[in-house]
Amino acid sequence: MAKYLLLKHYRGAPAPVNNVPMDxxxxxxxxxxxxxxxxxxxxxxxxxEFVDTQALSPEGTWVRYDGEGRPPVTDGPFAETKDxxxxxxxxxxxxxxxxxxxxxxxxxxxGAGGEPIHEWLEVRPCLTEPPTITE
Numbered sequence: 711m712a713k714y715l716l717l718k719h720y721r722g723a724p725a726p727v728n729n730v731p732m733d734x735x736x737x738x739x740x741x742x743x744x745x746x747x748x749x750x751x752x753x754x755x756x757x758x759e760f761v762d763t764q765a766l767s768p769e770g771t772w773v774r775y776d777g778e779g780r781p782p783v784t785d786g787p788f789a790e791t792k793d794x795x796x797x798x799x800x801x802x803x804x805x806x807x808x809x810x811x812x813x814x815x816x817x818x819x820x821g822a823g824g825e826p827i828h829e830w831l832e833v834r835p836c837l838t839e840p841p842t843i844t845e
Contacts, residue, residue, distance in 0.1 A: 711802045713761060713836040714809040716816055718796040718829065726829035730822035739822055746819045754801060759812070761800035800836070809833050 732740065747763070754760035799816065803809050813831045821827040 711804060712806070712809075712838070713800055713802045714806075715832075715834045715836060716799045716801065716809075716813050717832040717834060718798060719832065724830050726817075726821075726827045728821045728823070728825050728827045732821075735822055739820070739824065742820045742824060743827075747816075750816055750819075751799065754812070759801050759803050759808075761802050763797070763799040765797035766795055806835070809835075 732743075735743070751760055751763050801809060801812055803812065810833060813833045817829050817831055818826040819829070
């Protein structure tokens, strides 16, 4: 089994087919989308392929170490993950092909008008151990 991150983007990926921003959806459209995500996760729990999922708020702050007791805090001017990352799901599957199959299904979550979003998802394998360097 290998773990994969299915990364959902607000922007930065190619535009989805049903490209109506979520803040313009009706409450019913939003509820249908969330229910699809819950049903998808529940099905993966049953197959043993579910690890974790989380939606992210668009709010966020950048922080870094800048010497003792001085963590500078900023909200730009560079591209920030709060602008790019909408949420994620971690799955544990038998193959890369299965990860791609599940990402394709997740991409079909409904959006505006109840139609599938066909959003792009980034599929990234999780490292299981540090890479070995040989000479």
